[in-house]
Amino acid sequence: MLLLSLLFIAVIxxxxxxxxxxxxxxVKEATGGKPIFLISILLSGAFVWLAVGAAYLLGQPVRLDSYYPTLLSAVGGLIFGLGAAFNGGCGVSTISxxxxxxxxxxxxxxxxxxxxLLFADLLSGHMVKAYVISPVLHMGILIILSALLLVVAFKSEAKIRKLWLSMLGIGVMAGLVFIYExxxxxxxxxxxxxxxxxxGHDASWPSAERFYLFLCLVLGMVVAAVMTKSxxxxxxxxxxxxxxxxxxxLxxxxxxxxSGGNDSQLLVALPALSAAGMVTTLCMVIGIFIGLKLQNGRPI
Known part of the structure; x- marks a missing residue:
């Protein structure tokens, strides 16, 4: 399973x-009147249900945890968005x-x-309340959303269709990796x-396999960069x-x-239909928008 997960994350x-x-x-394109790229990113995790269903059939059911939002969910998303705007790239694009x-x-x-390292224990220890969504309802929502997205994709021009299918492919691969880790x-x-x-617990240090997954994520990005001559x-x-x-x-x-950057929010929290993830992601978008405006010296 590890080898398959390494392959899947390299594809991501x-x-x-x-x-x-x-x-x-x-966000830049959306403010310029072209929201399709941002929308495709926000909905990239819709096909996670395929991986969840596959895990269930294989006798390895997985659970996507959902949480109620807190003030830190919103403030954290806003701060992350500001930092991403000043950085010129979000968490995923920084690595790419x-x-x-x-x-x-x-x-x-x-x-x-x-x-x-400085703030993990200080800020991530706040109480968050989980809630349970009926598996049938959860999968039903994702399946209906996926069907709608496929209709949109195949009714779009070739370039937009490729974008949609690639983004949705990222969600499928993320779900498959989630089964393993x-x-x-x-x-x-x-x-x-x-x-x-x-x-100070050596036992809680991430396993070597998690570092392998990160390295394969970067490797997949390097291979793509070389192939596209970028x-x-x-x-x-x-x-x-x-x-x-x-x-x-920031x-x-x-x-x-x-409790996570935009990678975790887009590919784990949103597919889980977590309200905390939705609030955080929305605030990330708002933070990016504000950060871009501040850099351009324009009124918000």
Missing amino acids: GFLAQTTGLCMVRG RFARGKIMMFATMLGWLVSW PHWTPSSLLKSMGLSVWN FQFEFSRLSRLFKHFLAGL MGVGAVMA
Whole structure:
């Protein structure tokens, strides 16, 4: 199962790179009157039900946890969005740009790590209340949504159809990886690292398999960058590296408060129909919008 999961997550990386998956780009295009890219990102997890159904048939049922939103869900999403706007890319696109040779994105990821190490135990210990959705209702909603998206995809022009199918493919692959490792996302990996350091428990340090999954995600992105001839090393001045580090700190703090960055929200929380994930994602979009306006010096 590990080998299959490594393959699936490499496909996620490949598709994320080739589609240019980025919430910041999505918000930019939406404010310019082209919302389809942002909508496709937000609904990318719709086909997770396929993986959940497959797991059930294989005798390995999985549960997608849903939580009520808190103030930290909203504030965390807003802070993450602001940081992403200043960074010029969300969590997923930061990794994909690093995989294309944009060295400054390493500073952003370093900021994430520092935030998780400093604040994981302080901010992620807040009480969250879970709720249960009937499996039939849950799967029914996702199946109906998937059917509608397929109709939209196949009625669209070829370029838009390819975008929809690629985004939905990311959701399917994410669901399949979730069967093997529910905490597969990069932000979940950082969260586990931070909590392990805070609590001083070597036993809670992420397993080697989770690091393998992250490396294969990056590998898939690198392969896509090479195949599309977009790989090129790009170095930056120290001042720009510091800017990306600060943006990474903001994104990291927001992710800690919201219990995950946009990777976890899009591909785990939203498919779970988690109200907390919905609020966080909405606030991320708002935060990105505000951050972009502030950078452009325009009134909000």
